[in-house]
Amino acid sequence: MGRDPRELPLAMKSLELWKGINARIGRETGFRTRGTFYICPDEASYKKRQAWLPHARSAGLDCSLLDGEAAKAVLPGATANWRGGLHTPGDGVAEPQMAAPAIAEAARQRGATIMTNCAVRALDTRGGKILGVETERGPISCGAVVVAGGDPGILIGQ
Numbered sequence: 245m246g247r248d249p250r251e252l253p254l255a256m257k258s259l260e261l262w263k264g265i266n267a268r269i270g271r272e273t274g275f276r277t278r279g280t281f282y283i284c285p286d287e288a289s290y291k292k293r294q295a296w297l298p299h300a301r302s303a304g305l306d307c308s309l310l311d312g313e314a315a316k317a318v319l320p321g322a323t324a325n326w327r328g329g330l331h332t333p334g335d336g337v338a339e340p341q342m343a344a345p346a347i348a349e350a351a352r353q354r355g356a357t358i359m360t361n362c363a364v365r366a367l368d369t370r371g372g373k374i375l376g377v378e379t380e381r382g383p384i385s386c387g388a389v390v391v392a393g394g395d396p397g398i399l400i401g402q
């Protein structure tokens with residue numbers, strides 16, 4: 245939260261999917277709705293979060309900016325004197341070490357083949373259609389490719 249407002253609809257959709265993922269795949273990903281709290285130690289950081297809040301409101305996100313004592317109540321035992329904090333009670337976290345294998349196993353069970361340590365080097369396209377990918381272990385024919393290589397700086401062909 246507190247990020248580029250254009251990311252909000254995607255972030256909210258993602259959260260909705262994560263909330264149902266354990267039931268959907270029948271495995272434990274460690275996902276829990278625990279809320280998130282962005283601490284604002286000073287006035288400048290508080291104002292920055294305050295300026296972002298209308299974006300959250302217009303997207304329908306349950307998010308509020310808490311002042312000093314109210315902020316401390318979210319984190320019992322905290323002793324620092326913050327200006328406040330941005331609280332999103334419906335936000336959540338997963339455990340990557342649990343989630344990645346659980347999702348991979350569920351995909352395998354549904355017929356997916358997962359190859360690790362195998363880079364895609366090129367896309368095979370002809371006549372405006374995708375025909376497959378060229379991997380470091382040879383070609384794979386397919387009718388669709390999802391490019392999910394992370395940082396755009398390391399995408400295929402660059």
Ligand SMILES: Cc1cc2nc3c(=O)[nH]c(=O)nc-3n(C[C@H](O)[C@H](O)[C@H](O)COP(=O)(O)OP(=O)(O)OC[C@H]3O[C@@H](n4cnc5c(N)ncnc54)[C@H](O)[C@@H]3O)c2cc1C
Pocket residue numbers: 362363364365392393394395398399400
């Ligand atoms: C330090 C740090 C902390 C973060 N903390 C959080 C957090 O607390 N909460 C949160 O929600 N997000 C966090 N993020 C962001 C989150 O990790 C990313 O948004 C997320 O991992 C992106 O997932 P992805 O599947 O798009 O890409 P990635 O996880 O980057 O996966 C891309 C994969 O594609 C592979 N790949 C690349 N090129 C090829 C190729 N040619 N052939 C085959 N494979 C290829 C890569 O090896 C990689 O395994 C953090 C990120 C960082 C760096």
